[in-house]
Amino acid sequence: MNLTLPHKFLQTFSKDPITTAKINNSEFLPYDKFNSKKSYPDLRIKDFNLSIQGHKILKNINTTIPNQSITCIIGPSGCGKTTLLKSINRLNENLPNVKIQGDILLDNENIYGKNVELTHLRKKLGLLSQRPTPLPMSIYENITYGCKIHGLKNKKKLNVVVEYYLKAVGLWEEIKDRLHTPATRLSIGQQQRLCLARGLAVEPEFILGDESTSALDPISSGTIEQLFLSLKEEYGIILVTHTLRQAKRIADYVIFMYMGEIIEQGKALEIFENPQQELTQKYISGAFS
Numbered sequence: 153m154n155l156t157l158p159h160k161f162l163q164t165f166s167k168d169p170i171t172t173a174k175i176n177n178s179e180f181l182p183y184d185k186f187n188s189k190k191s192y193p194d195l196r197i198k199d200f201n202l203s204i205q206g207h208k209i210l211k212n213i214n215t216t217i218p219n220q221s222i223t224c225i226i227g228p229s230g231c232g233k234t235t236l237l238k239s240i241n242r243l244n245e246n247l248p249n250v251k252i253q254g255d256i257l258l259d260n261e262n263i264y265g266k267n268v269e270l271t272h273l274r275k276k277l278g279l280l281s282q283r284p285t286p287l288p289m290s291i292y293e294n295i296t297y298g299c300k301i302h303g304l305k306n307k308k309k310l311n312v313v314v315e316y317y318l319k320a321v322g323l324w325e326e327i328k329d330r331l332h333t334p335a336t337r338l339s340i341g342q343q344q345r346l347c348l349a350r351g352l353a354v355e356p357e358f359i360l361g362d363e364s365t366s367a368l369d370p371i372s373s374g375t376i377e378q379l380f381l382s383l384k385e386e387y388g389i390i391l392v393t394h395t396l397r398q399a400k401r402i403a404d405y406v407i408f409m410y411m412g413e414i415i416e417q418g419k420a421l422e423i424f425e426n427p428q429q430e431l432t433q434k435y436i437s438g439a440f441s
């Protein structure tokens with residue numbers, strides 16, 4: 153049975169005839185959703201505040217982050233970039249004396265809603281940390297771990313998923329002969345690409361990157377940047393970055409933060425070339441960092 157591939161992503165990465173044939177064959181389809189139209193929900197943050205021990209860390213954050221684009225969160229050290237990113241993945245709520253107010257909406261559902269299951273939420277919002285965090289298991293198991301949690305058990309389908317996403321991050325040719333060796337034996341750059349593949353394998357809506365290239369050598373960092381540029385066809389990408397040059401290279405949208413507040417946000421070209429706020433102008437011109 154021939155199926156029309158709904159995702160540009162699939163079309164982009166399924167150039168290999170064997171993979172394409174496998175994916176076009178329903179027996180091998182990793183997920184039912186490969187056979188349905190993918191939606192691209194925006195992420196909306198409304199009146200969001202976070203304080204720790206009475207200390208206001210995020211103040212009245214309001215923004216809409218579009219899907220199918222790269223949004224970079226920039227600002228000086230300590231301004232709340234990482235706290236905001238972690239809030240999107242509900243990673244702050246168990247900190248001692250934390251108080252959170254406001255809504256973060258994905259698919260019109262408040263991710264802080266009472267009935268939201270964290271496993272389900274984190275499937276939609278994949279986090280790529282600063283340093284690669286491979287699980288202490290094989291390369292193959294790193295990719296299949298999340299899929300199994302989300303109910304994919306069929307070995308043939310898992311094989312397709314592993315090959316497919318390792319190809320998507322450009323790792324397949326490098327490591328296809330050692331899929332069952334420990335992931336920790338990969339180079340740091342390879343580990344980061346593996347972690348990206350692991351996140352993609354559960355088909356998130358957004359990829360959240362916290363300085364995801366800062367621990368990498370320039371070549372690996374460039375590879376990850378290129379991947380983000382390809383992946384934005386199919387995912388929303390939100391990146392915290394210290395590197396203005398990186399934001400200029402890849403951002404479609406920019407959020408500039410200072411002392412827990414959003415000072416200015418908008419299209420990257422406009423923010424970089426014609427910032428409206430004095431603080432933004434100073435930060436972008438390098439007057440402070």
Ligand SMILES: Nc1ncnc2c1ncn2[C@@H]1O[C@H](COP(=O)(O)OP(=O)(O)OP(=O)(O)O)[C@@H](O)[C@H]1O
Pocket residue numbers: 204209227228229230231232233234235236247394
């Ligand atoms: N667990 C915590 N307990 C207390 N204060 C915290 C905690 N986590 C973050 N903060 C404080 O919140 C503020 C924002 O920190 P955050 O890490 O979000 O900033 P950032 O902009 O990502 O900084 P950097 O660029 O240096 O990584 C800082 O003043 C930090 O000290």
